[in-house]
Amino acid sequence: MARSKKPAVDRRDFLKSVAAGAATLAAPAEILRAQPVAPQPPLAMPLMPPVIETDPPADVEVLTEGRAGSDFMVDVLKYLGLEYICAVAASSFRGLQESVINYGDNQNPEFITCLHEESSVAMGHGYAKVEGKPLGIFAHGTVGLQHAAMAVYNAYCDRVPVYMIVSNVLDATLRDPGYGDWVHSAQDEGAIVRDYMKWDDIPISLPHFAESAVRAYKLAMTPPMGPVLLVVDSELQENPIREGTNQSIPKLTLPSPPQGDSGAVAEAARLLVQAENPVIVVDRAARTQAGIEHLVELAEALQAPVIDMGGRMNFPSRHPLNQSARRGALIPNADVILGLEVKDFWSALNSFHDQVHRSTRPIMKSGAKLISITTNDLNIKANYQDFSRYTGVDLAMAADAEATLPSLIEETKRQTTADRKRVFQDRGAKLALAHQQAVEQVWTNATYGWDASPISTARLAAELWAQIKDQDWSLVSGTGFVTALQLWSFDKHYQFLGSSGGGGVGYGAPAAAGAALANRKHGRLSVNIQNDGDLLFAPSVLWTSAHHHIPLLSVMHNNRAYHEELMHVQRMACRRNRGLDRAKIGSTFVDPNVDFAKLAQGYGLYAEGPITDPKELGPALKRAIAVVKRGEPAFLDVVSQPR
Amino acid sequence: MKIFRVYSSANLVALAMALIFSPIRVKGQNAAQASKPSEASAGNAENGKRIYTKYGCYECHGLEGQGAVTGPRLGPDPIPLKAFTSYVRNPTGNMPPYTAKVVSDQEMADLFAFLAARPHPPALKNIPILK
Numbered sequence: 001m002a003r004s005k006k007p008a009v010d011r012r013d014f015l016k017s018v019a020a021g022a023a024t025l026a027a028p029a030e031i032l033r034a035q036p037v038a039p040q041p042p043l044a045m046p047l048m049p050p051v052i053e054t055d056p057p058a059d060v061e062v063l064t065e066g067r068a069g070s071d072f073m074v075d076v077l078k079y080l081g082l083e084y085i086c087a088v089a090a091s092s093f094r095g096l097q098e099s100v101i102n103y104g105d106n107q108n109p110e111f112i113t114c115l116h117e118e119s120s121v122a123m124g125h126g127y128a129k130v131e132g133k134p135l136g137i138f139a140h141g142t143v144g145l146q147h148a149a150m151a152v153y154n155a156y157c158d159r160v161p162v163y164m165i166v167s168n169v170l171d172a173t174l175r176d177p178g179y180g181d182w183v184h185s186a187q188d189e190g191a192i193v194r195d196y197m198k199w200d201d202i203p204i205s206l207p208h209f210a211e212s213a214v215r216a217y218k219l220a221m222t223p224p225m226g227p228v229l230l231v232v233d234s235e236l237q238e239n240p241i242r243e244g245t246n247q248s249i250p251k252l253t254l255p256s257p258p259q260g261d262s263g264a265v266a267e268a269a270r271l272l273v274q275a276e277n278p279v280i281v282v283d284r285a286a287r288t289q290a291g292i293e294h295l296v297e298l299a300e301a302l303q304a305p306v307i308d309m310g311g312r313m314n315f316p317s318r319h320p321l322n323q324s325a326r327r328g329a330l331i332p333n334a335d336v337i338l339g340l341e342v343k344d345f346w347s348a349l350n351s352f353h354d355q356v357h358r359s360t361r362p363i364m365k366s367g368a369k370l371i372s373i374t375t376n377d378l379n380i381k382a383n384y385q386d387f388s389r390y391t392g393v394d395l396a397m398a399a400d401a402e403a404t405l406p407s408l409i410e411e412t413k414r415q416t417t418a419d420r421k422r423v424f425q426d427r428g429a430k431l432a433l434a435h436q437q438a439v440e441q442v443w444t445n446a447t448y449g450w451d452a453s454p455i456s457t458a459r460l461a462a463e464l465w466a467q468i469k470d471q472d473w474s475l476v477s478g479t480g481f482v483t484a485l486q487l488w489s490f491d492k493h494y495q496f497l498g499s500s501g502g503g504g505v506g507y508g509a510p511a512a513a514g515a516a517l518a519n520r521k522h523g524r525l526s527v528n529i530q531n532d533g534d535l536l537f538a539p540s541v542l543w544t545s546a547h548h549h550i551p552l553l554s555v556m557h558n559n560r561a562y563h564e565e566l567m568h569v570q571r572m573a574c575r576r577n578r579g580l581d582r583a584k585i586g587s588t589f590v591d592p593n594v595d596f597a598k599l600a601q602g603y604g605l606y607a608e609g610p611i612t613d614p615k616e617l618g619p620a621l622k623r624a625i626a627v628v629k630r631g632e633p634a635f636l637d638v639v640s641q642p643r
Numbered sequence: 644m645k646i647f648r649v650y651s652s653a654n655l656v657a658l659a660m661a662l663i664f665s666p667i668r669v670k671g672q673n674a675a676q677a678s679k680p681s682e683a684s685a686g687n688a689e690n691g692k693r694i695y696t697k698y699g700c701y702e703c704h705g706l707e708g709q710g711a712v713t714g715p716r717l718g719p720d721p722i723p724l725k726a727f728t729s730y731v732r733n734p735t736g737n738m739p740p741y742t743a744k745v746v747s748d749q750e751m752a753d754l755f756a757f758l759a760a761r762p763h764p765p766a767l768k769n770i771p772i773l774k
Contacts, residue, residue, distance in 0.1 A: 353736075353737055354737055355737075443767055443773055444767055445709075445710065445716070446773060447764035447765060447766075447767055447770060447773065448705075448707065448709035448710065448716055448764045449705055449706070449707035449709035449764070450764055450765060450770065451765075452705075452706055452707045452709070454706065456705065456706075456707070456709060457711065458709070462772055462773060463772065465772075466772040487773075563702055566699065566702060567699070567702050567703065567713070570699045570702065570739060571739045573745075574739035574740060574741055574742075574745060575739055575740075577742055577744055577745065578745075579744070579745050580697065580698045580699055580745060581697070583699060618772070641701070641705055641706050641711075642701060642702050642705075642711070643702075643703070643705065643711035643712050643713050
């Protein structure tokens with residue numbers, strides 16, 4: 001569908017109508033009465049007095065001369081290198097918004113128009129995982145932050161830097177006595193999200209703002225990363241800068257991440273080198289391409305299998321030492337297990353049965369040594385339980401895994417003798433053979449249900465891969481349900497971003513848009529496999545991607561249900577022996593089916609669908625990718641199988 | 644042999660994410676365990692198709708029994724009917740048990756017939772984009 005760029009009201013027509021309206025308002029009352037006029041509806045507002053006072057009234061607006069407080073704030077945001085501000089426009093930060101678009105020339109940062117604060121934050125979440133740094137998010141006092149809260153929680157759980165500014169009218173005597181300022185102000189705005197914020201502050205002066213803004217950025221970017229919040233008073237934003245105000249910006253220096261101490265690293269290397277069956281478990285181990293390469297170097301030095309839990313792009317999917325699906329076979333035989341930034345180490349080492357009497361059992365063998373390198377314990381809070389079960393380990397380093405890898409590699413190589421090298425080579429050869437057999441099995445598995453309708457997720461993944469494999473692509477969705485993505489070869493840090501972290505639904509679409517925004521300047525093809533249930537939470541981010549020309553290919557995994565929840569109801573019905581006739585009540589999106597293509601078209605996107613015939617998928621993908629390559633978002637509604 | 648597996652919600656997404664990076668996923672059965680053709684004739688494949696959907700088997704195993712992250716491939720060439728029925732009644736993994744009250748023995752045979760009737764997939768070499 002061609003996207004119209006013509007505004008709904010032509011500017012020239014708009015000005016004519018304004019001029020006519022103004023003339024009417026200014027016309028003497030006698031003339032108006034003399035004209036034959038059609039019956040008019042009652043006026044909603046009083047007319048402007050016909051006689052304009054010649055002397056300014058005492059309460060006339062005083063124009064700001066020089067710079068406003070929010071201009072300085074924008075200077076600070078520019079210093080921090082924020083490329084974008086994602087925000088839903090709101091009165092409480094009108095000063096900042098005006099400064100961004102006029103004083104700051106709407107460049108670095110550029111204002112990105114969002115339509116839901118949850119989407120603003122999720123866009124920042126996705127952006128940060130590609131770009132390795134935050135963008136800025138503005139939100140309205142109280143209600144805007146409340147809307148944003150779930151997305152903030154996701155970012156907190158996912159250890160992603162999100163940089164937020166919300167507004168408040170601190171001085172109650174200056175609040176508009178009408179409704180807005182009072183209900184959108186709070187004694188302590190940060191309390192709304194403090195349980196899952198890394199840090200927050202309420203600066204009461206511009207020098208205080210500068211200091212806290214730089215501190216917030218530094219804390220957000222220090223592993224373990226996380227969201228930060230500044231609550232900025234509206235008066236401080238809107239008023240002119242007082243003469244003599246200190247307008248210096250403190251220097252930003254990002255600290256080097258914490259590394260494991262040399263003794264602990266040497267001991268870890270000793271255990272790994274001496275182990276007969278070491279296993280490396282990774283989750284959020286790599287933040288950068290260098291992190292991936294270091295992890296490959298460590299695994300190859302040991303010829304040890306790597307089990308990737310998928311929190312980030314950690315390890316190349318086609319590498320012979322990638323043994324992720326063999327967790328059940330490898331963990332029970334392991335004598336040393338190294339966990340690198342594993343958010344839930346316990347789950348990697350134990351099984352859990354969801355039955356009437358819930359049961360767990362270790363899958364690792366007794367006496368196996370556990371080594372953990374993670375920053376998880378460096379920022380842990382009490383209320384929300386995202387820290388998961390406690391795992392007793394033999395050697396724990398409260399350190400950043402990526403930063404510790406170089407010294408661990410060096411120590412491992414130093415301790416490796418020729419004899420151990422031969423053992424490693426034998427081990428690696430066996431693992432490589434298992435990997436190769438497994439890859440061939442994946443391709444064979446994809447043939448089952450190949451021509452089925454609804455389209456199998458394997459077919460969807462294969463058709464997509466055929467179109468993107470020769471391009472510089474980035475999968476910007478945390479699509480865990482389409483496991484046939486094993487058909488793809490992942491080896492770049494931006495090719496896989498992990499999931500939401502907190503499991504808050506509604507993350508997928510805006511996070512994909514934010515990641516695509518980050519990918520845009522790099523010329524990457526951003527691909528989003530979009531879950532239907534997720535999109536239905538806050539679809540308006542589609543408009544944001546159209547408005548800001550964010551090139552993003554979204555392919556629906558439209559299975560018309562919350563299938564995981566449907567499975568839970570099935571489980572309960574089976575457990576209670578009540579039959580499954582009604583199991584779908586409350587979990588499916590049928591009768592009527594949602595027409596996602598029309599939805600996307602309504603937001604201004606090129607869209608096709610619903611696509612139910614697998615033979616139509618490849619050609620549709622080609623057409624959609626052509627649109628994306630022209631710099632616009634494109635959307636395909638693919639009716640697919642549940643998993 | 645575990646032929647069904649349903650993961651808890653707490654682990655499902657994380658597991659699925661992990662498996663994207665794994666080379667192995669859906670395990671089929673081996674040839675030695677395949678059913679005899681006569682077993683399929685005991686059931687009504689059409690009714691099996693209906694109840695396969697109605698009872699939600701497709702949720703974990705795909706509409707064609709092809710398997711997914713949540714459960715292995717079931718057809719074509721399912722495991723013997725007796726073993727199939729036994730497992731569905733008393734699964735050892737995270738799959739919920741389906742008693743005879745929920746799925747009768749005849750329905751079990753129908754399900755089996757449906758799975759046995761699934762077409763064999765095209766050969767890998769005949770699918771250009773999988774070459």
